[in-house]
Amino acid sequence: MSDFEVRKIRSPQGPVKLSAERAAYFELMRQGFKNDRACRIVGINPKTGRRRRIPATVSAMTVR
Numbered sequence: 001m002s003d004f005e006v007r008k009i010r011s012p013q014g015p016v017k018l019s020a021e022r023a024a025y026f027e028l029m030r031q032g033f034k035n036d037r038a039c040r041i042v043g044i045n046p047k048t049g050r051r052r053r054i055p056a057t058v059s060a061m062t063v064r
Contacts, residue, residue: 021042021043021044022052024041024042025038025039025042025044025049025052026052028041028042029053035049035050035053036049
């Protein structure tokens with residue numbers, strides 16, 4: 001993960017271009033970092049991190 005760098009262009013890039021952030025986030029979570037800290041390191045919103053951890057089907061069921 002040492003080659004990960006927060007992207008300089010902070011505007012939305014779409015799901016494909018964010019794969020490096022997604023991989024880095026899950027690696028940090030696997031290492032035991034809490035969501036807020038992992039999101040801060042990667043440069044994403046903590047709410048985005050929570051959404052990434054919860055499968056879409058589960059989050060859709062809880063919205064009802």
